[in-house]
Amino acid sequence: MNYQMTYSPGTTILEEGATGDCAYIIDKGLVEISVIRDSEKIVLATLSDGDIFGEMALISGDVRSASVLALVPTTLSVICRPYFQEKLAQTDPIIAMLLRLLLARFHEARGKLLSMPKVCLAGINAKSADPGSAAENEAQQEVLLRFKFINDLQSALAKQQFFLNYQPIYLLDTGNLAGFEALVRWKHPQQGMIPPNQFISIAEDTKEIISIGYWVFERACCDLKKMRDALGVAQDSAEPWMSVNFSPVQIKDPNLPERFGQILAKSGVDPCSIKIELTESVLADNPQLTLAFIHEVKRLGLKVAVDDFGTGYSSLSYLHLFPIDILKIDHTFVANMFCDLRSREIINAIVAMSKNLNIDIVAEGVETKELEALLLNLGCRYGQGFFYSRPLLFENALAFLKKTQGMTHEEG
Numbered sequence: 363m364n365y366q367m368t369y370s371p372g373t374t375i376l377e378e379g380a381t382g383d384c385a386y387i388i389d390k391g392l393v394e395i396s397v398i399r400d401s402e403k404i405v406l407a408t409l410s411d412g413d414i415f416g417e418m419a420l421i422s423g424d425v426r427s428a429s430v431l432a433l434v435p436t437t438l439s440v441i442c443r444p445y446f447q448e449k450l451a452q453t454d455p456i457i458a459m460l461l462r463l464l465l466a467r468f469h470e471a472r473g474k475l476l477s478m479p480k481v482c483l484a485g486i487n488a489k490s491a492d493p494g495s496a497a498e499n500e501a502q503q504e505v506l507l508r509f510k511f512i513n514d515l516q517s518a519l520a521k522q523q524f525f526l527n528y529q530p531i532y533l534l535d536t537g538n539l540a541g542f543e544a545l546v547r548w549k550h551p552q553q554g555m556i557p558p559n560q561f562i563s564i565a566e567d568t569k570e571i572i573s574i575g576y577w578v579f580e581r582a583c584c585d586l587k588k589m590r591d592a593l594g595v596a597q598d599s600a601e602p603w604m605s606v607n608f609s610p611v612q613i614k615d616p617n618l619p620e621r622f623g624q625i626l627a628k629s630g631v632d633p634c635s636i637k638i639e640l641t642e643s644v645l646a647d648n649p650q651l652t653l654a655f656i657h658e659v660k661r662l663g664l665k666v667a668v669d670d671f672g673t674g675y676s677s678l679s680y681l682h683l684f685p686i687d688i689l690k691i692d693h694t695f696v697a698n699m700f701c702d703l704r705s706r707e708i709i710n711a712i713v714a715m716s717k718n719l720n721i722d723i724v725a726e727g728v729e730t731k732e733l734e735a736l737l738l739n740l741g742c743r744y745g746q747g748f749f750y751s752r753p754l755l756f757e758n759a760l761a762f763l764k765k766t767q768g769m770t771h772e773e774g
Contacts, residue, residue: 365440369432376416376430383443385416391436397428408433420446421461454567508564514550515561516570519577523549526581527753530762531605531724531746534738539766541603543639543746544582545753546574566611575612576621582606583629583636585756589763590635602763603635605667610644613651619658626662633663637688641669645684656684667724671712686721693727693747699736706740713741 366389369375376382378397388411395407395415406428409415418424420443450458518524528542548556565571586604595602612618626633638659644652645668656666667688691709698705709725716723725737728747737745754762 367438367440369436369438371432371434373432374429375432375436375438376426376428378426378429380426381424382416382419382426385414385420385441385446386430386438387441388413388415389437389439391438392433393436394431394433395428396431419443511561512564512568515548515565516568518548518550519570519573521551523551524574524577525549525755526578526585527755528585528604528759529746529753530751530759530766531744532750534734534742534745538601539750539763540601540744541605541635541637542586542759543605544578544585544607546578546607562609566609569611571609571611572615575609576625579606579622580625580629583625583631585759586635587629587631588756589760590631592760593763593767597632598634599632600634602767603637603665605637605639607639607669610641610647613640613644613648613655618655619662622659622662622664634665637665637667639667639669639690642671645681649683653684656686660685670726681715681719686719688722688724688744689716690724690726690746691742696725696727696733696737696747697729699733706736709737709742710740717741 369391375386375393388409390411392408392410393415394405395409396403396405398404415430416426418427420441450461525547527545527547529545530539531541531543532538533540546558548558548561550556562571565574582604586602589602590599593602626636640652640656659666665687666685667690668684668686669690670692671689689712691712695705695709699709713723722744723742724744724746725733725742726746728734728737728745728749730749733747734745734749751762
């Protein structure tokens with residue numbers, strides 16, 4: 363709890379060597395900061411309105427390294443450690459760690475400068491032996507590792523450590539390959555392959571996802587153009603097409619439509635063969651911004667797909683608001699179709715609704731021939747999953763495409 367206190371002239375507010383867990387902001391007044399060395403008082407500073415003192419106690423709860431005396435009537439706002447720690451816990455862990463480190467080093471440097479007496483040093487040493495310090499050290503190491511991870515992530519694009527894999531998407535009724543989903547991968551020079559679920563969220567937090575997203579979009583467009591050229595596909599042909607995942611952070615980038623247009627022109631790919639994938643949660647979290655984004659990309663000729671459909675809470679209530687071209691049914695529903703009647707009924711309802719709205723369906727997580735047959739029977743048009751293929755490098759995807767183009771998918 364934070365509160366105010368008033369001190370009369372000559373009152374000692376803090377005493378060197380005493381313990382404390384509060385810091386103070388001078389609302390009005392004047393205070394003197396001093397230490398005693400060899401029985402002599404050494405004035406370190408005088409502070410006035412707006413200044414703060416005792417801040418180290420908010421971080422470490424350490425003993426006071428100096429005394430504070432009110433020189434005139436002084437009113438202070440008191441900041442208590444529990445309140446500060448609560449706020450610190452809510453901030454970015456790197457900022458919190460750096461703040462602790464800076465204050466600790468300042469405290470250490472000042473202590474050495476003033477040759478702190480043994481009583482103060484004993485207090486510091488006692489703190490270092492505290493059972494909680496091991497956990498604090500471990501937490502600090504985790505933050506440092508995260509900090510290094512962020513640095514590595516921010517340089518990964520320039521060092522060409524990212525690459526794309528392409529997972530095939532099939533037409534269920536003909537068995538023909540209809541398109542691919544582009545999936546970004548990161549090969550760290552020391553840690554090897556890092557799964558997307560370990561770096562995408564950090565890339566979003568640091569806004570690095572914006573530059574990564576542009577790279578993914580351009581690379582996917584160029585690779586699709588190569589695929590279509592290798593097959594001699596007509597420019598206005600709808601297949602094969604490419605799906606590219608997008609983050610909510612990218613949607614907020616005001617330069618995105620212009621950059622998209624430049625990339626499409628540079629790659630020469632037909633915009634109608636590129637589909638932007640948004641997660642269902644994006645539709646619900648910021649519907650107005652998302653709707654504006656969708657209108658912008660569709661103005662460029664791109665198609666829009668909703669990924670992981672069925673996992674959110676506003677699927678049906680929001681769907682009619684957005685001009686969606688494709689819904690991708692989440693793999694959890696597909697996987698449970700045989701053991702959970704509700705999953706099958708949910709898919710059946712989604713398919714029926716989509717037909718009425720003229721929206722295509724892609725079922726994710728198709729693992730077996732039986733699942734494929736059931737999805738086809740329910741009216742689902744496209745399928746994606748390990749039954750067809752795992753994600754492939756560009757060269758393998760191109761060979762796969764050439765092999766399967768115009769051919770019916772073989773069983774097993």
